[in-house]
Amino acid sequence: MRKILVVILFVLATAMPVFAIDGTKLLEQIDKNLSPESYESYRKIINIEPDGRKKEFTYYTVKKGRDKMAGLFIAPASEKGRSTLRLGDNMWLYIPNVGKPVRITSLQSVVGGVFNNADILALDYAVEYNVDMVEEKGKEYLLQLKAKTKTVAYDRLKMWVQKDKILPVKIECMTEAGMLIKTLYFKDIKDFGGGIVRPSVLETDSPLYKGYKSVMIFAKIKQRSFKDEAFTLTFMPKMESLR
């Protein structure tokens, strides 16, 4: 009996490292697969109403490091020239008519629709979240993430990740109490060149906006380096010069 127990303990002890996935490393790998550390890209953001009517925005974005991100609206005409900046937890919006950057918060939305500023100016997940738990669910991992600080838009995330590509498939965004705020669906994996292979469509819906849907389509994602000064308030009115 003792021998059997020793064998079972030995098997368990040697088997454990196989199942103990390092959640933090996995999350960092997901971030790495979603985008290079420093890059530029174009996005089309589409808000779709229950009857199919749409409102579209074309948005140029640049990112540097783990916590610097900026964007510029290039269409439609009513939004053209508006730029956004995120440095860690700080976010600003520059409206040409207003003429100066004003602080915005992550739960507001500069485009209306279901995406909020935190979705549009999303940083690496590993910057904002700790991994509470990783489970294996067939061909997917299920990561339970907890926000590192109170300033993060969603307190908890449930992230389903494709095991073979280490790319997210679906993310449920929740409040601290576990109430579902929205679901993000990552679709249409595409080769953007330069070794960047990632979902080209991000779709979202929300129980708070029944029947409404917002979509983000990515294009021309390209590794590119930027000076730190491109991510400053002074530079926001000049963002067009980066394109």
Add this chain to the structure above:
Amino acid sequence: MFNVQRSTLKGFLLLCVSFLLFFTFNLLPFMFHLSFAEEYKFDVSETEKKPYHVGGYIEFYPVLFGLDKNAALYKLNFYNRSVGVTTELYNGNLQLEGSFEAGITRSYIKTYTSYINSYQGETTRTTVFEGNISVKPTHSFIAEAGKKTLNWGKGYAWNPAAFLDRPKDPNDPELSREGYIVGSIDYTKSFTGPLKTFTFTPVFMPVYSGVNDDFGEVGHLNFASKFYFLLYDTDIDLMFLTGGSNTTRYGFDFSRNFGSDFEMHGEFSLINGFTKNVVDRNGNTSQSTSTAIKYLIGLRYLTKQDTTFILEYYHNGTGYGPADMRDYFSFVDKGYAMYTSNGNTAMLNKAINLSQNTYGRMNPALNYLYIRISQKDPFDILYWTPAITLIGNTDDKSFSLMSELLYTGITNLELRLRGGPIIGTRGSEYGEKQNDYRIDFRMRYYF
């Protein structure tokens, strides 16, 4: 106080509501792509950059004023006119913007053409709001020269530290304003650590005959500077202005996010040697010179239900207290009484002269409160934003209260309907304004 000429008001409201309904229900299907099951498409040719840009907006902006015939400012503005209990104003505005970029150089122009048809007649005026050239040899260094708005300060409704800007209209704080001719440099440096960004902005502002001559005393080259720090996740600006056209002044502002839904900001300025002109109820004027302090404290808060609160308290140290305001209004009343008794306009003319840049300016009083509550997408209906805005004088408890409905569901078109009463007792700032209420409708198309 509310003598509404019902037929005019009804007609105006009918016009505004008809526009809203017409655009919402008749033009919508034509302006949207009805493609529910369509695949998402992103034509990347849309992202091609051109060296030039031309754009702007055109707007139709009728306003209906309900007049308060007992108010001092009504008497001052209408003493020699015969109008009904309401008056209309029809605005048509065109803002044009153009830019051209070549290498490190960019030129930019913004013009504003305004057509106004009111009880005063028809006027059309085109103003160059901005026109400048900038050179950006590196991301850290930008030099600009020409006409531009600097927009200093963090306040939403007021900016006591915006030393080089024309005053904002708190009723419409996001409106474009005309700039001044300046030469400026922005030098920016980024860091790691608690201080993330530093920007130094020196500005030269000439004030001579024909150049910025409405800014202050002519014949001076003024110098101002702003030092910006992003320190411990807080925006901090220190600024000053000196040079002779206006007295030397110093300023400070800050803004910071606390959490994902709360922002706080403040602004402070100290004005050396400010001269205040005061009139008593008999029309005797006096001057006093002192150091004036202005400050503003404000916040924005977004609730889980997507309701945004903007709250600001503004102390305007160059303004007039309730007793001074009452004296001025009494003087106007006396002037009007004199005019109606013997046709003599001397006192009224003196009151009109005194109102220039003093009692008649946008915010002449000492302490103000601004509260704006807006609800994004109520009942889950996207693109409709109702809002309510209160601007009040905290000393005499008078205020204006505007309700607003904004619709932005049609690409490049913005429809806004606003209206509300202006309330206050006799002798109070808002109680003596020429209007009892105001209704306006703005239809703006961007191109």
